[in-house]
Amino acid sequence: MSTKPKSILVTGCAGFIGGNFCKQFRKEFPNTEIVGIDNLSTGRRSAIEPSITFYRGSILDAALLEKIFAKHKPEFIFHFAALPRVSYSIEHPRETSEINTIGTVALLETSQKHNVKRFIYSASSAVYGGAAKMPTKESENAPNPKSPYGAQKYAGEIFCRIASEISSLDTVCLRYFNVFGPGQYAGTAYAAVIPAWLETIFPAKTSRGDKKFLRGYIEGDGNQTRDFCFIENVVSANILAMKSKKRLGGEAFNIACGSRISLNQTAKMIERFTAHTGKKLNLEKRPTRIGDVRHSYADISKANKILGYKPKVKFEEGLKKTIEWFEMRKN
Secondary structure: OOOOOOEEEEEOOOOHHHHHHHHHHHHHOOOOEEEEEEOOOOOOHHHOOOOOEEEEOOOOOHHHHHHHHHHHOOOEEEEOOOOOOHHHHHHOHHHHHHHHHHHHHHHHHHHHHOOOOEEEEEEEHHHOOOOOOOOEOOOOOOOOOOOHHHHHHHHHHHHHHHHHHHOOOEEEEEEEOOEEOOOOOOOOOOOOHHHHHHHHHOOOOOOOOOHHHOOOEEEOOOOOEEOOEEHHHHHHHHHHHHHOOOOOOOEEEEEOOOOOEEHHHHHHHHHHHOHHHOOOOOOEEEOOOOOOOOEOOEOOHHHHHHHOOOOOOOHHHHHHHHHHHHHHOOO
């Protein structure tokens, strides 16, 4: 595979992961044309890397996809576009299935037609549905999703594998574990835990979210654990997947830090790193969220061996960087 592509397509380029990816990719590949698509339903214009060619629209728009692929001839597709969050998918299974599954199929179909080299798919640890063995190895834990979101992400993996079997298109599936970092906003009922908590300490000056959700809470007893993965690690994994000289054939890889921490410990760490503000989290106790897993802890040895992946930023350092961003952000 070429390590200096002429053109790439990034779906969800205005989102948390897609926006961070484009900024880092531009630094490493200044001469590559980056084309982005996002309907801005959950993304922000401020997250869009200024140098990219941006199309506002849906990945379900067949005519728009055809126009983009025909004009720009992307060699690699980085597919970040999705309606995330387990809880949202439980309340909106049809809407999320259309975007998360049918949208992925639409992109794969168009990629095959236009001779794309490799399709890098953003999968999720939600496909495991609570692993039987930990740390979770891909080979020891068969997918067993417990939510529509997990099922949708796993369906995308199956379609990626099939695409590689029936065409020249190579695909790879990256199963992210609890991504966090700068650029991740809260302000809704479906916010990820770290930005939701930090939003209570550093509320946005102009929040686009509902103020009633800007209160800290913890679901269950707080002893559930997560393998939090800093955004720079996810970006690095995507670039390594593009660079790999092997045919990956739809293989799935865990992308995480390979460590875990409880939510209670995370809350204490946040309070320690934000002590200068004089604010406490004062988390409201709530019942366990339907569809959430009790523990997540990834074995990342497969990604290390085949892709050369190593987490660049450990959890504590990533949390400090995230807090700095929340404290300094302007909106």
